[in-house]
Amino acid sequence: MDAKIFGNYIAARRKELGMTQANLAEKIHVTDKAVSRWERGVSHS
Template sequence: MDQKKVGSFLRELRKEKQLTQEQLAERFGVTNRSVSRWETGVSHS
């Protein structure tokens, strides 16, 4: 699966809901840095 495409999709959904990365992170119980990594397709294994 293309991580950059998934990240772009997540970013669009977040923006449609008018949420910041920080707000989304709070809802998922993760850091806003994690959300940023998801959206940019960066992963640290």
């Protein structure tokens, strides 16, 4: 799946659920910076 499409999906669902990036990050045990990168379709290799 394209990273941008996946990122848009994550952002849309997160917003539908009324969550911030920090809320989602805490729930799935990652950093809010990771969630931000996913939503922007950015990856670091």
